[in-house]
Amino acid sequence: MIPLPHADQSSGAPHSGGEPGGPLRLDIVAGLTAAAVVLPKAMAYATVAGLPVSVGLYTAFVPMIVYALLGSSRVLSVSSTTTLAILTASELALVVPDGDPVRLLTATATLTALTGLLLIAAAALRLGFVANFISSPVLTGFKAGIGLVIVLDQLPKLFGLHIEKQGFFRDVLTLFQHLPETSIITFAIGATALVLLLLLERIWPHSPAPLAIVGAGIALSWLAGLGAAGVSIVGHIPQALPSLTLPDVDMILRLLPGACGIALMSFTETIAAGRAFSVAGEPAIRPNRELVATGLANFSGGFFGAMPAGGGTSQTAVVRAVGGHSQKASLVTAAASAATMLVLAPLLGLLPQAVLAAIVIVYSVGLIDPVEFKSIRRVRRMEFRWALAAFLGVLFFGTLQGIIIAIILSLVGLASQTAKPRIHIVGRKRGGDVLRPVSAEHPDDETFEGLLILRPEGRLFFVNAQQVGDRIRELVNQEKPRVVMLDLSRVVDIEYSALQMIIEGERSLARQGIVLWLAGLNPDVFDYVRASGFAEQLGMDRMLLNTRVGIRRHQEGTSAEPQPVAEGGSA
Template sequence: MCHTLRNYKKENIIPDILTGIIIAAVSIPISMGYSQIAGLPAVYGLYGSVLPIIVFGLLSTSRQFIFGVDAAPAALVGAALVTLGVTPGTEEAMQVVPVITFFTAIWLLVFFLFKAGKLVNYISTPVMGGFISGICATIILMQIPKLYGAGAGTGELFELMEHIAATVKDANMPSIVMGVIALVILLVSRRLIPKFPMAICVMAAGAVMSCFIDMDEYGIVCLSEVSRGLPSFIVPQVDVRMLPDILTVSLSVAVVIMAETLLAENNFAQKNRYKIDDNQELLAFGAANLAAAFTGCCPINGSVSRTTMNEQYGGRTQLTGITAGVVMIVILLCGTGFIGYLPVPVLTAIVISALYSAMEFDLAARLWKVSKVEFYIFCGAFLGVLLLGTINGVLIGMILSFVAVIKKAADPPRNFLGLVPGHGEFLALEKFKHAYPIQHVVIYRFSSNLFFANIATFQKDIMDAVDEETRAVIVDASAIGSVDVTAAKTLRIMYDTLADMGIKLYITEHIGQLNVQLRKLGLGDLIENGSVRQTIERALADCGLSSPYPLVGVHNSYHDIRRKRTDTMVQELVWAFGDDAEDVIERHIQESIRSMKNGADMEQIMSGFWSQMDIQDEDEWLEHMESHIEEIVRVTGEDENKIAEHIERRRKQLYERLEKEHPEFVERYKARRTRMDERLRKHNPAAYEVVMKLREKE
């Protein structure tokens, strides 16, 4: 509750309350008009701006967004009444509309329970911008006829243009003059004095003119007077015969409210650098619509036009919306007579100016310069909303976004890598003219996840690059986070094909989670036989190459590269086999002991498992061997001390190598050695005693 009012800052009180008053005043014509579009008497639009807006303000996490009777839900409900055979404005309509609102609220609460708000995370900024601009353009076209004395239009672009064409011939010139002058004043003041509440001044000026000028004489339409008093609470009565149709209509209305409002809320939140809880917003939508249903109103929605005005005049929290609701209560109790003095052209100009400023054509201009693809996505969403309606516009934008993502992923950045003398990294051969490939090795970086749409590109690049002199292909998979079934199948084919050519395929530099996927996809043997390595250098070492490396294209050129990596001391076996690393080592130890029966010695055994083993990996392997000393003695008949001495001698060599190559990790190694000795003491006390006695002699 009251998410945006916690730790409230006193300096926000004045702008929040002042903006709330403006919002309430501007809501009068908007709410009354949309209420009539939804098939209800005009006064129900004012009712929808009382309790629902207050409930939303108490539950919402958005600092700015304003809820109320709005275009899209009103139009959907109005169209649904015609389908249901209900005449707008009748008693039957006043019974059916709250039922639609009630089930709309239920659907929104269902969306809340299933956390459907996360869907908005899949909608990109160009889609959001096109969507908001499309809604603004649609509502402006709806409002234009009111500037010249006609009623508001409904529908999409063609219906709206048809309505304008049909009504413009009867345009009232005084209405046009009044509306255009008000619009110009608002637009100019927005640029020159953006924080000044010019909308209130223009509205007050219109009301004063109505007091001294007979507007009817000039054909200028004013708002209709409404009856005084607050809304009564009702219980929506469901006609069982209409229930299937009502459920369908209410679902479509709920989807529109969720998509339109969440998109717009996120757009304002991103622009003003704060976060909202999408799922909490769905709860606020549902609760507000329940309040609307029990006061007899049509479904309510987030209002882009009123939120834009809130942003313009400096509203900081939902105190703005709550204030607007309280002001509307005051108007309904004692100010309904004032409503009849408000000229419609002036109020329409206020709405149009707010909507005009919310259109994001500046974003479209930036996208045109930066990314033509994203510009076309913006245009697709914009035209989709304008031509086909809210949901269809969003769907078109999302489809275009996903097509762009797939297209980009299908043709990702990729390079063949080599070395530049004096540089410590592998670099793209195409970008660096002084980069040279390593002899008989193809190193290839692929900057995307591998899946059905791009695996053919991956395969073709590599197969085209190998020749009869190639001995290894090393894939820099640092940007590959996942592999799908199709890609795994192709990797298997590539691995076997290259093996038949005498070429070994390595996958390197990737995160350990990718190894889990490879095992699940049936490629675990690539890990077992060492074709999956942690770094490019280790893959090269497995090929028998160590720094300095022989380069192609430069006579007798060798280049030394030693990347200092913070993860050098991460166990490669753990990285490769994950939680199964212990079991893998133990299984190979058992295989090694069995091979000793056939005369294999320790050196042969170690060289047969995970060649180019990391220092810590080999140290752990030795620790496992130590725990099996008694078993090895039984199998080989060798002296226990001799076996332990052999293991300790190898461990000493590892320590000397560590001191030379990675002195910064010596202390960490000692601490780890202490832990492993303690583990050996617990699991095999006899072996521990032998090892300790041997170390004491040294």
């Protein structure tokens, strides 16, 4: 679940605190506090992707600066995330299977720059709406699967083991087989870090706990000589700012499919986090501007050794919680990253890998939300099945394939909803003037002998035209009315195929001696009906202003002139 800011932090107005430059002071504090959370996690996520920890620091530097200058969110913090890290790992493993360090860094630069170019291209094509193609339940299942994959990926480091990755379920079996080889000292360090992090996060959410754990791990490593004792440590980190890394054009075609998935997830996470922490009084989050900002952030970062980046919820929550007001907070965080690279790199090299693994596990478990699954199941079982399918898709087929499964499930869900529009038989509340669908909840509602009122809902087009026609025929054969009144007040659009279905249906009804009336057409639908010539064929006496007019006419049993639909629209 995405954490929301407390009520007392919701005001978009600057807090001066009675001091000159109050908002700037708050941004500096927010940026430094966020750095204490972001930098340890960024290093940990780099290890998830199979990259040196320095790549995590680069990702919390260049992309964060570029987004701060261009993004539409005032407080969104952009760096690496758990989801993007594991997707990056999957893609890099495909193009650099031998793990060659030089080619790995080149592939990372290519993947990140390509991700940025795809986001910029999406902005040029105004594709900001694409982020909505993954439904919330499917995204819940996808992220839960990602969370489990990341946890399993880090567990061997926690036990001081090394296993060959062969897929989620095989890796689980391999891990159990190698447990007797566990390094006791490595496990003791990792488990201690894990427990402390869990306790601190529970007592003090979004605290600088990761920084404290990293500091303790470095101190212990230095004092006890853990590296010499066989405990795996981070090792050498270049004590410098990132150097220029050129992408490899020859890798583009192989990386393109994965970059598409990473770009989609980067944008989806950025939009979700940006909207979650937007408050009253601040400018609205603009999807296409976010595409440009995250696109240029990734494109620029690719040339300076960064891995793919996106908006992070945890660090943004920290910025908002401690009173950050603007992207100056992100610039402060980026400055802290630069200072870390220039000054603290030798110390970071002493950090045990098990401590980084503990950080990754703690912040990846949050992706697995059983309560959300339960909530989805309680509301809609069909969408719960989509969430479950996306979850299992990641475990069985891999993370990148899981994105494809998630998108397909969302599109299938959308298509199934639009392909099966509801068609209600409408009745009237007895003793009142309320029209509503006939249902078992309202058994006393009255219908009208000889009159069948049908109300389709949504958009009528080629996908659902045949099904709508079949359902209307089924209801007509069941009710055997003299008049069918088609209430189109809930139809927002009607396509040529659906209009032809209604025209053919009118002819079929006429052959059975049944009259068709149309009621409640909105202006656009009325224009389409008139342009087709169907309005003239029906005559204005069969195109009614609304359903109530049709009911009165039927009850009066007269051919008196009804109130026709207004020219160009309806009531």
